[in-house]
Amino acid sequence: MLVQMNRHIATLIVAALIVSAAGCGESLNSSFVYSEQTESLMREAQKGFPAEGEVKALLGARQLIDERFGDPQSLKAWSKLPVDFGGVTGRVVETPDSSIAIKELILEFDTDVVVEEGTPLSIQFVTGSAAKGAGGPTVVEIESWSAEKGKASLSAAMSPEAAPVAGDVVVLDGGGVLQHGRGLYMRHCSHCHGTSGDGNGPTAQYLVPRPRDYRQGVFKFTSTNDQAKISRDDLHRVLKNGIPGTYMPSFVPMLNEDDKHAVVEYVRFLAMRGEFEKKIGVELSPDFSKAAVTARIEGGESTDEIVESLREFLAEDMADSLEFVSDDLASAWTTADTEDAVIIPDISRVPDTPESRRLGRELYLSKGINCADCHGIAGKGDGPQTTIFEKNPVTQQLYDTPGLHDVWDNVNQPRNLTRGIYRGGRRPIDLFRRIHAGIKGSRMPSFKIVPHEQIWHIVNYVLSIPFEVEPGHAPVVNASAEATPQASL
Ligand code: HEC
Ligand code: HEC
Secondary structure, rough: OHHHHHHHHHHHHHHHHHHHHOOOOOOOOOOOOOOOOHHHEEEHHHHHHHOOOOEEEEOOOOHHHHHHHHEEEEEEOOOOOOOOOOOEEEEEOOOOOOOOOEEEEEEEEEEOOOOOOOOOOOEEOOOOOHHOOOOOOOOOEEEEEEOOOOEEEEEEEEEEEOOOOOOOOOEOOOHHHHHHHHHHHHHHHHHOOOOOOOOOOOOOOHOOOOOOOOOHOOOOOOEEEOOOOOOHHHHHHHHHHHHHHHOOOEEEOOOOHHHHHHHHHHHHHHHHHHHHHHHHHHHHHHHHEEHHHHHHHOOOHHHHHHHHHHHHHHHHHHHHHHHHHHHHHHHHHOOOOHHHEEOOOOOOOOOOOOHHHHHHHHHHHOOOOOHHHOOOOOOOOOOOHHHHOOOOOOOOOEEOOOOOOOOOOOOOOOOOOOOOOOOOOOOOOHHHHHHHOOOOOOOOOOOOOOOOOHHHHHHHHHHHHHHHHOOOOOOOOOOOOOOOOOOOO
């Protein structure tokens, strides 16, 4: 008995050592967690149906996500996503005709592949049957590579079932950038932002505002228009400057250019994973959430009928939906990096004169624009909107706390503009963009219909607020008075 107990204790100690050696919570928390929406689906919708005889397996929500994104230990490079996974993309030109085992492939790459002697190389299959292996896309080591002939001799033979065919897309040394990004992310970011990017790392609960949950694909402080995603440049800026007035630190001394690139790609990857998951959930929830199933049963359907309709949906409609969802995702993230997405004022900043500030304050208080409704007449962030009780738009329940709430359901306090701390940057152009696009995901609305000259007057006024002796040292316009012609929208 005693011996047994000792052994038990010894096992526990060993287990504890392994966990702490891995560090950074990596081994404790190193798989992606599924969203509440995915968890709320009926079991079959989450896990699909296994293959039976001739009938092929039907994948459920979890597998559809994992198949494309993998897990933190084996990330997948899904070529559809506009992410720099690292590596050189190419395709299979020819496979030797073999029904036993394949040890050689002829490949061509989009750019010249220059490889130093002795560098270990691998290829990952992105499309074709080798991309759909049971354990995810097949990765094979290359024993020798002849750039001239495009011939790759593989270290281990591939079985004919997973045989690539001409046209299959491959990535040479794929995923290097993303792997590097993941390593840095786990070390520097995950304790706040969480392994899955759900903004729920171990430190997160103590922080106000909370770390960003990337999974909605919504980011607040962007240079892009109100409909666009965050650009890579914006993400680089966040890493460089941090977010002043919050716990989001600057990573200037910690990360070099390559590191920053890798982390930015990894954050985008996590955001896209989250969005993809959300969109799959939107496809399945209306009919196949646990709540929907209960309602359907109450309405007279049998469990068998519901399961059958799910089978049909997964077999017939899901493929089209996935195609649409992934095209949409790819195009939205690609657009954010184009010039057209960036807000460029029609005119340069109007001179910061007392008259411009006065006009700016008039607009700030005007009925049509009414910044004061949220930020207060003196800019202290205490306008009437901060005292009302709102309903949660999804549940229609009143929130316990008064004031505005953002899309993550957190209280969204309008900024106190007397402090002069701007999370999205303090340059006049940053404030221009903040007002033009609003702050995405927050309750700060877009004022893109306001003429640019007027936005500049408002910027001049906002930047002057911290230095005012009393609110509106320039002539104060009564907030309830009729809007001036210039202020009306
Ligand atoms: C100490 C906690 C903490 C750490 C560590 C941290 N962040 Fe943050 N991060 C935050 C908080 C808090 C916010 C939200 C600020 C806000 O809402 O104004 C945030 C926001 C962000 C945003 C959103 C920007 C936007 O415009 O919406 C990005 C991107 C981001 N962090 C990336 C990172 C990356 C990458 C790392 C690691 C290299 C990292 N963060 C490390 C706390 C942290
Ligand atoms: C409906 C409420 C609402 C209105 C109207 C509104 N804001 Fe905001 N504003 C907010 C909230 C909420 C935030 C904080 C958002 C966040 O960081 O999550 C904010 C943040 C800001 C910031 C901080 C930007 C930064 O980088 O930190 C500025 C500046 C600002 N607002 C200016 C204005 C101006 C100027 C107007 C009028 C043209 C205006 N706001 C109208 C709610 C509002």
